[in-house]
Amino acid sequence: MAPPALGEFEIIARYFAPLAAREAGALGLLDDAAVVALPPGRSVVVSTDALVASVHFLSDEAADDVAAKTLAVGFSDLAAMGADAVGYTLSLALPRAWSVGCLERWLAGFAAGLGGEQQRLGVSLLGGDTVATPGPLALSITVLGSVESGRALTRAGARPGDRVFVSGTIGDAALGLAVLTGRIEASGPAARDALIRRYRRPAARLALGRRLVGVASAACDVSDGLVADLGHICRASGVSATLEAAAIPLSDAAAAVLAGGSGQLADVVEGGDDYELVFTVPAEHVARLRDIARAADTPVAAIGRIDPEPAEPAAVVRLVDAAGRPMETRRGGYRHF
């Protein structure tokens, strides 16, 4: 006789209800919907991401890493809008083929990963749905936040003369994935671990994003790759951008990979999954950025400038070397589909 499947109600009670315990509006995950009050004068900000095993994450990735990354990826979209994080709902399609023991182990790890990351982000689980699937493990996360009404950062708003900034370091996640899949070699075990960790455990830049409201003219998170995401800003704003390759902030581990020749600049500027913020700041606000970066405890680097709309739509982002000479980019960013 087959072991009894773990029921939906048991899964909710055992693994997910504890993650909703601190938010009264989640109603213990026992009701049809969650109810959340926002402070007066603030609008709801909402974003949804879908992730499928073996497409968006390696199918042998640890459950707690999948959980933490799913949350970070979701809330990164709110960071890019300058929003405060509130909570999230989760859809989980669990493979029917998994044994009860496998399911229990995976859910325990997944819930632990959510718990740790939601504490870092200051959010609660608000609701969700757990279903069985004949296909691979799949997740969908919807994140909720709030922003002062009429003040959300968007991709549209960059103007010629604005400076382009990026938070943290760029390229680590793409290089980390390339290390994991054996395509490139890190310079040593510590560098290897650092790159892989950036791929597995990105940080949503909420502390920076919310402080950029009123300062940045446009923002986007780096999920498709730096060139592609800056391109999103350019197209939404009707401008173009010059990106200085030598100014792009690299971690020591990424710099070593590039110096060693096994990774390339294209991995850095066109790889995705960094979940840093790329944003534009009008000249008159640049001075305030240093204080903001310090208050948010987040490094930022100037990496280029915004130029007028290009005659040739394909050329919205020009990568240049230290002498200002154009460099080739390989492709327009990672396409999900």
Added chain:
Amino acid sequence: MAPPALGEFEIIARYFAPLAAREAGALGLLDDAAVVALPPGRSVVVSTDALVASVHFLSDEAADDVAAKTLAVGFSDLAAMGADAVGYTLSLALPRAWSVGCLERWLAGFAAGLGGEQQRLGVSLLGGDTVATPGPLALSITVLGSVESGRALTRAGARPGDRVFVSGTIGDAALGLAVLTGRIEASGPAARDALIRRYRRPAARLALGRRLVGVASAACDVSDGLVADLGHICRASGVSATLEAAAIPLSDAAAAVLAGGSGQLADVVEGGDDYELVFTVPAEHVARLRDIARAADTPVAAIGRIDPEPAEPAAVVRLVDAAGRPMETRRGGYRHF
């Protein structure tokens, strides 16, 4: 050479952006997140549902029916909370195995179904994510609404002496599915079509639900089955219920199936997917219900009463016949997992 896959950006522009055109806060689906203002004094209501082909709907179901039902199922949860509907986000995992032609046909039908149903519901698409999957078609919908702060209907609040009501007719969807899968016979082609249509095209009872705020003491939508969903109310409220089988409102088509002996009462009271509202009303508010039902253009029927908490937790809902004698129920409701 394989035909070029349809890109995510093309899919958004062609099929989904038109569905977000009337909501400025959706930002044309071109930004990281959507921003929606709520009227002052109202809280956000949020709910998420996941659906997988061949698990939650028949895999040969028409795309427009899948779309309309996904929306209705989602907003039914808001109706049960007494919320006004605002909008929704959608995750779509599309099978990699589909040809471009198949994908285009399915997406066109799906978008048409969403368009029709969102007009009926008065909502807009706010955002989402479209990914490829090696598995079956899967969807996740997150619905957003608003309710006067502190006034949401929940499942907890039913008190002994309250009357139990249900909207519309019960059992049609379960009988419709049974007809579709060949398990039972309808009494004729018109009855067959009516039952199948209730399975494929449920209506979210938003007009009724929002008017029940301040009148109903507890509410739930009928998705797991009438007995199971009334049981959810009982357990959340710490009460039990007596359900009068003869008072359960049946459509002519359902009554004919039962009279003909091919369907049973269990299909009606334990089948799911009706998306009607089951709710409890204190005696002093029952008189107002007639006006509310008329204003909402939604029939409601008294089907039982709330009793004190039972000694035996399993017996929260007692089904009785016209003479008040206990009847057997087959099981506790549809388990999703």
